[in-house]
Amino acid sequence: MRELDQPIKLPDAKDVGYTGAISGAMMQIVYGDFLTEAGTIPCVHFATNGGLYYWLVSGKPMKSIGNIYVEGIMEESATDFTIYEDNNLEGLGNIAYLTTPTDYGYKKISVGGEGRMDDSSSLNLIEVASEVFGQVLVDVAEATIATDFESSSWALTGQRCILQGYKFAGIIRDNNIMVGQLILQMVSEWFGDAWIDKSGKLVTIVDIGTIVEQEIKGTIFQSDLVETSIILTQRLDDVVNNLLMKYKYDFTNQRYLGNKDGNEDPTYKDINSINAYGNVPQRTLMFRWVKDDAHISKIKDVIFTIYAGVPRPYTKLGFRLKDLRHNNIYAGPFVRFSYNKFYKDGVPMENEVIRIKNISKDFNRMIIDITAEDMEVISNV
């Protein structure tokens, strides 16, 4: 996992070797649609050369660059700027940038545009993560992905992103974040998770409210359990039936421009859950990497599937394993669980799928304490 522990290394313009480059100007990368969607791309003054000022839009080619804004005000004619959407500047690689003879000093320059996208739309998570990863170790990107990512979970995550239409949109411009952390940040925002498995590989899931058989990594039998330790909890606090979702992050002004408020838009409330549990306090969730309305709506559906508590309240389990026989169990994956004194769908819990959220192994007392959440359905995707 050494690669995932490394910080993202966005190149510094000076290190790339541009003539007149300014030290500390990071070669940010833009993903997704900033042209038709809200928000603009803040440009970075990265070089001054031959009487021209070079402003970086993205360290990768842009599909298009639209309006130019100086201090947030659109330049009507924009004749002061020359736009390069995809140019191999000084033979050092294709980037997107603007040049201008005017010294704008510390003024904020931003543009609209379409960043890294496939032909029709934004890239999905897997494609972006592969690129982010490639950015760290450019030479061995493909090989590293193969060895550092748990391939079946990675493939499933990609499949689910495509199925759900999840599109990544945002600007990677922070050099202080670890690669693994950034990927965790992305998937957790899309209602997923990422963790390191026992062989040291990065496992990712994007939770769409269903599980496939291949995600189930073990079985806990009733005979493994310390009976006095088993606890099931259901709490009203865990019910989510009214959402305030903020998205369409504007990287120029550091605020969210998109707002889906259950108090204004009834589709962001779960009426069945409100009938059952009343109006629980509204949950505010922020999505830095989402711009697409359809995407945010899909995430909302997943949240309500899991947390609205209809037909069954969100349930947590806590239990202790008698010995260290299950030492290969770790936090993150799904396992099968049986305990005949708790019931589900009218019958004792047998081979029910649960997800391990927390695990502590006590090597003095030779026991394992686990907390888990009860899951719902098994499907093919």
Next chain:
Amino acid sequence: MLDETVSFKKARLAGKKLKLALIIYGDRGNRVYVSTKESITIGTPLLADGSWIADGSYIADGGGDPITDFQPLVFDWGVMSEELRGNNFGNVIERTLRNYNIKLLNRQQYWSKLIDRERILNRDAELVGNYLDLPESNQIAFLRMKVVGITLTNKYCILELEER
């Protein structure tokens, strides 16, 4: 002060022992839970056999909602505490109410089965008190709450209740 009826007051002054019951108002009727240490029954109708005095302390057909379940499962009634915080001048600036937990037996997986088939979370509940030989119209509600948490083990069910 308790808003008690004449009969209730009489029983209290006579030093009788108050019995507590937890009532959960469910979809399918009311569920009533009393202490495991009690052996009481409910629903005894008032018979017009001359043993009751029409002094206003009894109500014919004594109110009463349908009861679907009556179980002596309460193991521990728990402790309810609240606190008033004031500034130096004695003005109340905050009222802190802690959630109240009541511990019931999960005898024969009663609660395991119940929470599987019926929604208990967010149900209204009351802690009421009455004397054994008084009809339901005399009972006093000490706490009016809703169920905000359920913790289940093989032996017990702890209901976390929050005042309404």
